[in-house]
Amino acid sequence: MEIGPYLLLATLEGAVMASVLALTAVGLSLVFGVMRVVNIAHGEFFMLGAILAWYVTQMIGGPPAIGFAVALVAAPLIVGAIAVAADMTILKRLDYDPERTIVATIGLLYIIQQLTLMGYGPEARPVAPPFNTRLALPWFEVKEGALALYWPWGLSTTSYKLAVIGAGVAVLLGVWAMMARTRIGLVMRAVQADRDMALAFGIPVERVYAMVFGIGAALAALAAVLIVPISQAHYLMGADPLLLAFTVVIIGGLGSLPGTVFAAILIGLSDGIISVFFSPTLAKILATLLVALVLVFRPQGLFGARRA
Amino acid sequence: MSGAARITLLHGGLIAALLALHFVLPVYHHGNMARIMVLASYAVGYNIVFGYTGLLSLGHALFFAAGMYGMGLAVQHLGMGPGAALAIGVAAGALIAGALGLLALRTTGVAFMIVTLMFAQAGYLAILYFGDWTRGDEGFVIARASRVLWGIDLSDPGNRYLAAWALFSAALLASLWLVRAPFGRSLIAIRENEARTVMLGYDTFRLKWAAMVVSGTISGAAGAAYALLFGYAGASFAAVEYSILPLLWVLLGGAGTVLGPFVGTLFMFYLIDLSSGITTAYMLIAGVVLVLLTLFAPQGLMGELRRRFWGWLP
Numbered sequence: 001m002e003i004g005p006y007l008l009l010a011t012l013e014g015a016v017m018a019s020v021l022a023l024t025a026v027g028l029s030l031v032f033g034v035m036r037v038v039n040i041a042h043g044e045f046f047m048l049g050a051i052l053a054w055y056v057t058q059m060i061g062g063p064p065a066i067g068f069a070v071a072l073v074a075a076p077l078i079v080g081a082i083a084v085a086a087d088m089t090i091l092k093r094l095d096y097d098p099e100r101t102i103v104a105t106i107g108l109l110y111i112i113q114q115l116t117l118m119g120y121g122p123e124a125r126p127v128a129p130p131f132n133t134r135l136a137l138p139w140f141e142v143k144e145g146a147l148a149l150y151w152p153w154g155l156s157t158t159s160y161k162l163a164v165i166g167a168g169v170a171v172l173l174g175v176w177a178m179m180a181r182t183r184i185g186l187v188m189r190a191v192q193a194d195r196d197m198a199l200a201f202g203i204p205v206e207r208v209y210a211m212v213f214g215i216g217a218a219l220a221a222l223a224a225v226l227i228v229p230i231s232q233a234h235y236l237m238g239a240d241p242l243l244l245a246f247t248v249v250i251i252g253g254l255g256s257l258p259g260t261v262f263a264a265i266l267i268g269l270s271d272g273i274i275s276v277f278f279s280p281t282l283a284k285i286l287a288t289l290l291v292a293l294v295l296v297f298r299p300q301g302l303f304g305a306r307r308a
Numbered sequence: 309m310s311g312a313a314r315i316t317l318l319h320g321g322l323i324a325a326l327l328a329l330h331f332v333l334p335v336y337h338h339g340n341m342a343r344i345m346v347l348a349s350y351a352v353g354y355n356i357v358f359g360y361t362g363l364l365s366l367g368h369a370l371f372f373a374a375g376m377y378g379m380g381l382a383v384q385h386l387g388m389g390p391g392a393a394l395a396i397g398v399a400a401g402a403l404i405a406g407a408l409g410l411l412a413l414r415t416t417g418v419a420f421m422i423v424t425l426m427f428a429q430a431g432y433l434a435i436l437y438f439g440d441w442t443r444g445d446e447g448f449v450i451a452r453a454s455r456v457l458w459g460i461d462l463s464d465p466g467n468r469y470l471a472a473w474a475l476f477s478a479a480l481l482a483s484l485w486l487v488r489a490p491f492g493r494s495l496i497a498i499r500e501n502e503a504r505t506v507m508l509g510y511d512t513f514r515l516k517w518a519a520m521v522v523s524g525t526i527s528g529a530a531g532a533a534y535a536l537l538f539g540y541a542g543a544s545f546a547a548v549e550y551s552i553l554p555l556l557w558v559l560l561g562g563a564g565t566v567l568g569p570f571v572g573t574l575f576m577f578y579l580i581d582l583s584s585g586i587t588t589a590y591m592l593i594a595g596v597v598l599v600l601l602t603l604f605a606p607q608g609l610m611g612e613l614r615r616r617f618w619g620w621l622p
Contacts, residue, residue, distance in 0.1 A: 038418050093603055098418050099364050103559070104602045106552055110595025117589045243429070246422070285433045292426035295419050296411050 005139045009157075011269065016161050016230070018268025019168025020223045022261050024241050025248035026175055027219030029260040032249065034192045034212045037096055040105040042220055043242025044112040045083060049075045049221025050233040051116055054125050065130035068229070075225045076218035083217030087210045096209065109238075116235040129229035133159040164226050171222065172261060179257065188212060220245075243284070244271075247291050253300055311620045318621075319484055319566065323477045330469050342469040344570075344577050345476035346534050347553075351561070351569030352479040353526030354554035359563035360487055361519040362499030363413075366551050367424030370408065370431040371524040373546035374400040375531025377435065377442065380541035383454045385441060390457045394532050401528010402521055404431075409520035413513060425548070432546040447542025455539055468537050475533050476570070479526050484566045486522065487622055495519050499564070527554075549591070556594055559601050562608030566622050571609050 028042045052075040057067035086108060094100045136156045138149040179185035190198045191208050199205045220241070231237070244267065252263030271283070278286070326345065333341060350372055357363050378400030382393035412423045435442045442448075455462045462468055486492045497505045498512050506512050535541045544550070553576075554569075561572025576597070580590045601608065607615060614621040 038422070090599060090603065099421070100602050100606065102364070102366075102418065102421055103555065104599050106555075107595040107598030107602070110591045111599065114589035114592035114595065118592070246426075250422070279437070281433055281437045285430050285437060288426045288430040288433065292411070292423045292430070295423050295426075296414050299415065299419055 005137075008137065008139070012157050012161065014269035014271060015165050016227075017271055018265045019165045020227045021241075021244055021248060021268045022172055022264035023168055023223035023226070024220045025245040025252070025260050025264050026172065026257060027216035027223075028245045029249045029252070029257060030175075030219070031213055031216035033257070034188050035091075035096060035209050036098060037091065037101045037213075038098065038105070039213075039216065040102060040242070041086075041108040041112060042216070042245060043238030043240075044109050044116075045079050045217035045238075046220040046224045046241045047116065047233075047235065047238035048079050048082070048112060049224030050127075050228040050237060051120055051235070052078055052221070053225040053228050054127050054233040057127050064128035068127070068130040068225075071127075072222070072225050076221040079221035080214040080218035084210045084214040087213040091213065092206060092209070113235060113238065120233075120235060122235065124232040124234040126232050127228045129158075129160040131159055131163075132229075135159060135162070160229060164230070167226055168223075171219070175219070176257070184211075243288065247287050250291050250294055314620060315484070315622055319480060322567065322570070323473075323480065326473055326476070330466070330473065335465070338469060339465060340577065340581065342465070342472040342537065344573055345472040346530055346537060347557070347577070348570040348573040349476050349479040349533070350527050350530035351554045351557040351573050352476075352483050353523045353530060355558045355563065355565075355569045356483060356486070356495075356523040356526065357519055358555065359558055359565070359568065360492060360499060361495045361516055363516065363519070364421050364555075365412075365424045365523075366421050366548075366555070367408070367412075367426075367428030367431075368523075368527055368554055369546050369548065369550035370424075370428040371401045371405050371527035372531035372534075372550055373431060373435065373543075374404045374524075375528030375533075376535045376541045376545055377531075378528065379532035379535045380448065380450055381441065383450055384448060390454055390462075390536055393454075394457070394536060397532025397535070398525060398529045401531065402525040405524020405528070406517070406521045408524075409517045413516050413520070425551070428546070428551055429548065432543060432548070435543045435546050442541075442543065445543050447540055447544070450535060450539045450541065452539070455536060457536070462537055463539060471537055472533070475529065479530070480566065480570070482526070484622060487566065491515070491518070496564075552594070552598075556598055556601075559606075559608055560597060562610030562612070562614070565608070565610035565614060568608055568610040575609070 024042070024046055027045075028039060031037055031039050031042070053068075053071040056071040056074050057064065060067040060070055090104050090108065091101055094104060134156055135158065140147050140149050177185075179188065187198075187203055187208055190201075190203060191205055195205055198208075223241075224237075248263045248267050249260055251267070252259030252261070267287075326341070329341060330338070350368075353371070354365070354368050357365050357368075375397040377397075379390075379393045379397030382388040382396045383390065386393075388396070408424065408427055412420055412427065415423050436444045452461075452463050457471075460467050460471075462471055487496070494505065494510055494515055497508075497510070498515060502512055531545070534545070557572035557576055558569050559572065560576055561568030561570065576594070579593055579597070583593050584590050605612060610621065
């Protein structure tokens with residue numbers, strides 16, 4: 001293949017990655033922004049979403065589309081409920097102290113991961129995509145002074161991958177609409193701006209916290225359900241999304257949603273290209289060092305404004 | 309009895325008891341205890357930064373692994389003797405802690421935790437990346453011939469126990485001396501109220517950095533000793549679990565107590581050892597204990613003991 005079609009292919013794969021990454025990272029960012037809590041167990045909520053998608057599609061059977069549609073609704077709801085329960089039994093009792101909640105969510109990470117290992121087992125299992133038509137993509141060339149389309153060998157994507165990109169964009173718009181246009185979003189922003197003042201105005205801050213923690217986990221689970229037909233469900237699959245989501249949230253500026261989405265697109269797209277030139281391990285080393293150095297030298301993120 | 313006499317008696321008593329155990333323990337527990345003493349030395353190092361200075365590091369596996377690989381690689385690829393390799397391991401721990409401290413201590417609180425976590429992760433990935441030398445996940449075995457230090461064969465279980473005992477005694481006494489010296493007192497002041505410590509004229513950055521270096525040196529020594537005594541170096545010792553485990557041990561035993569790291573390591577080791585008969589998912593126990601500790605006993609075992617009965621416990 002020439003470089004042009006190859007770049008198009010890398011961009012499409014990167015866009016799938018970016019869309020899933022943006023959903024995961026927005027969940028993490030929402031929790032940090034509103035609650036000032038770093039949720040180390042976020043990757044495990046992602047993993048639970050994928051595992052539940054497998055269970056749901058196995059239970060329902062029939063054509064893959066039906067089982068997948070049910071999983072798309074059920075998995076985020078169940079994971080959200082688990083997160084709300086964790087918030088009310090653990091985080092609330094710690095009074096959302098930043099350092100103690102990190103230790104507690106590390107504990108939560110191992111509990112969720114190891115229980116999954118005991119219940120689901122160490123195998124990686126596939127989930128059938130609801131639809132998966134192969135779409136060949138055209139590319140242009142200049143033939144006798146005029147542009148002509150042709151279909152290079154290997155340049156193709158699937159309808160499902162395009163749907164993931166679309167779904168990611170739709171959900172992100174939904175999150176934005178919820179934060180900017182609804183009463184719930186207004187309440188969340190009020191709690192984020194000043195917890196004590198919100199409490200003084202009669203906002204049930206603890207219930208808002210539980211809801212935000214649930215929504216954050218549900219977004220991660222939704223991202224996992226979307227990606228599981230492309231990858232597979234495995235009990236250790238939460239580590240990489242956690243690392244990447246951290247990278248995105250920190251580079252985009254902690255707690256800033258537009259910055260997070262922008263960074264997700266940047267990292268998602270560049271991940272494919274970096275992996276072409278470097279080994280995946282080296283790419284990960286560079287990503288972790290980037291996160292650490294950004295936190296040391298530019299704690300407001302690469303795109304965030306400096307806070308007082 | 310005066311406070312100082314009680315402190316000497318208690319800590320000296322523990323060291324004497326551990327030496328006495330060498331002669332009475334059955335083989336299985338004798339082997340376990342040697343391992344526990346090396347890991348407890350690592351926890352002692354962690355406690356300096358976490359328990360006494362109040363800095364929650366999530367990246368100490370980097371220092372432990374620096375000691376382990378500093379020692380292991382020097383033996384394996386540079387053909388050094390165990391004595392020199394051990395010194396290189398300890399120096400590697402100190403050096404990396406010093407470098408990381410300069411960067412990470414520019415941040416505080418949650419950012420400090422994430423920065424240490426990320427640097428340790430980068431270190432772990434680097435060990436995997438340079439798999440030609442480190443043999444990655446598989447690790448490498450250190451030949452028996454290069455584990456003879458000053459004519460003492462450390463692959464022999466008896467010698468190994470005594471070497472672990474010597475290492476742990478040194479770490480324990482050093483930390484006991486340190487936290488009662490003016491340097492340790494100023495670390496506790498930073499933990500309790502850093503702003504006030506600055507106002508009193510202390511250079512807190514330099515003190516915190518010194519605490520990191522001391523902690524990294526002890527952690528590196530524990531890592532190097534682990535490689536020397538058990539004859540193996542592997543990437544799993546650099547993974548994030550080995551940063552979480554000392555946190556768990558110190559939290560369980562009691563952060564900011566001299567005996568806490570040992571008590572926590574001992575309890576946790578046997579808890580996991582007993583549960584491994586029931587399930588292979590032993591990290592579940594670690595997770596449950598972590599959550600329960602943060603919820604109900606943030607002081608840990610020795611911390612509770614100090615709060616209720618022994619106010620003089622250092």
